Amino acid sequence: MKLIRTKLLLNHNHNSDVGIATASHLDFCRWQFRGLRTHQWSCNEYMKMVVMFIGSSSALLSIPLFVLTHGLILYPFWIVDHIIQVRKIRKKYGVDYLNKSAEELVKEIQEKDQQ
Numbered sequence: 001m002k003l004i005r006t007k008l009l010l011n012h013n014h015n016s017d018v019g020i021a022t023a024s025h026l027d028f029c030r031w032q033f034r035g036l037r038t039h040q041w042s043c044n045e046y047m048k049m050v051v052m053f054i055g056s057s058s059a060l061l062s063i064p065l066f067v068l069t070h071g072l073i074l075y076p077f078w079i080v081d082h083i084i085q086v087r088k089i090r091k092k093y094g095v096d097y098l099n100k101s102a103e104e105l106v107k108e109i110q111e112k113d114q115q
Contacts, residue, residue: 004022005024007023009022009023009031010023
């Protein structure tokens with residue numbers, strides 16, 4: 001006995017076993033493609049994948065270089081980053097507060113070391 005052909009899968013998105021079994025091969029392929037297109041083929045998703053691929057590739061190529069140089073290549077970047085962070089912290093708390101807090105922390109650590 002031959003299966004009947006229905007449009008349950010393509011037109012009504014009825015993805016049960018009956019819908020899949022009674023769909024034509026072409027309808028099944030169109031339904032699969034429609035499922036791919038809605039989730040992963042938008043321009044934003046494509047750009048995210050490209051950026052992720054570039055980032056992963058550059059990390060894969062650069063990590064051995066970082067390990068061989070013990071991070072020395074990254075020192076200029078980290079120095080600039082530290083300068084920016086220090087400026088933000090100074091603006092947020094002020095120099096006097098930071099100095100007082102640092103002196104208190106040093107005293108606490110020295111007292112713990114002496115005990």
